[in-house]
Amino acid sequence: MTISVLIADDHPIVRDGLRGIFTGRGFEVVGEAANGAEAVALAERLRPDVVLMDLRMPGTDGVAAIAELARLGNPARVLVLTTYDTDSDVLPAIEAGATGYLLKDAPREDLFRAVEAAARGEAVLSPAVASRLLGRIREPAREPLSQRELEVLTLVARGSTNKEAAKKLFISEATVKTHLIHVYAKLGVKDRAAAVAVAFERGLLGS
Template sequence: MSEPIRLLIVDDHPVVRDGLRGMFAGDPEFEVLGEAADGAQAVTYAEALRPDVVLMDLRMPGVDGVSAIRRMAERGLPARVLVLTTYDTDSDVLPAVAAGATGYLLKDTPRAELLRAVRAAARGEAVLSPAVATKLLGQVRAPAREELSARELQVLELVARGGTNREAAAKLFISEATVKTHLIHIYAKLGVKDRAAAVAAAFARGLLR
């Protein structure tokens, strides 16, 4: 028999973690190595335990799921990350995929489908719930919007690095109000509603590296 798929479960709700552990514990094809209650623990455990697949919630106190995915990628950890969350908004989906998630499923996914998704993620295959796939296709197929100006790209690059409006204003020698105006224009041109989604959309379109 082949080695079992080794899992790390990440969710801030103990009941959810218990339910997921119970789901996989009864199947010899899987081995649950551990559980984490937030993104910081997830990175620490992923580094120590070296799981094949991380089941990652997104909205958690402290370090959120997207930040954890990004940190794991920066450290070169080989685990595939399969997002398992309640949320399927653009501001959740796009940043998670841009950060390096292999798959994105919702928590109402049936057990059999979740098990298949984990197997696929372990093989490195992309796994998306139908609602998420529709959103991503919508982004790809969206009609071309007005291009960002050079100044707007400068603002977006600083935002992508984690800079605040005040920091961006200081570096570009403009006012915070001007930065906010640029961000409003950026959101409109990219068809998004917040900073995280703007950065994700910009990466997806090759505007940022």
Template sequence: MLLRLLIADDHPIVRDGLRSALGGEPDMEVVGEASDGAQAVRLAAELRPNVVLMDLRMPGMDGVSAIRELSGTGPRVLVLTTFDTDVLPAMEAGASGYLLKDAPPEELARAVRATHAGETVLAPSAAGRLANDLRRPTRGKLSKRELEVLRLVAGGATNKGAAAALFISEASVKTHLLHVYAKLDVRDRASAVAEAYRRGILND
């Protein structure tokens, strides 16, 4: 079954380029295009995409507001934007990843597949920005809930599985993991688990 993709960007030339780049992938199908956040929310309900590729700075309803509307409704949202200044608001709204528009087509295609698989994808500069935004005096010390989430992830749980085990939302699991990444200075769940074992956090 093809991965169903919805593109949301207010620039037609960008949408055309993304459709050409991703529509040519053998396992992907671009099912629709939106020029603003409100249209993206409407089309997502109608077309049932697996992944929404979302710009943030659009007229009317912006990308962060649209992500908030889409959170928990089915599709995963991968942000594709020009700036790395809105990483934290986008991720806290429910985005699954954050890439910049200078990403090569093959990297973008990999990111779409990873997003569909439930992984969190961050461009290097976005990861750095997120770490700075989340940095606290207690950086490196995980909260009780963050440790619970990390233990479940280390045991092989998906975000959905961890959410069910802890009776919290999948978006909450994602936020806890982002805090873990920032505190451990890593970019993904595998690195977080490895670093936690290295520090002895998961050894007791």
């Protein structure tokens, strides 16, 4: 059975290369799109089995296109093919409805197998992406800091001792220590310096 493929990538040379490797191998490239909006329009008209979707394209990007295809109920399976494997790229694409996620440095045989699997509705993830997603699943949920915990941490970041923080917040020194213990647990750290550093990193404290 021939698998119909739509290629969505803003680089003509990439589209040409993909068309070349897929032609005559049990696949039929039925169309090419240079951005997400074109990909959605062509997928609606051509009804391909699989859409090979780049993520970063001008105008409508890949994630927006994936979400739109899902909203429209388009039956095409979307296989992301990109050079990016950061959390900010991988997670939105998977959440939007992508069937798989491969990197452009994947061997062509892996790409063929991935498209075949995607056409069957099977999830396909490159090893790097799979381990990244597993890491996020295993990572404990981050419980937000309470307003009082943020106030204590802000004073600590400004150099206040527990005693000084207690005086400024009109609470006991023991209460300040309790708040800090909770802060350490929520941020996954063991001391004041690390708590302040992580809080800045996460944007919890002003610069």
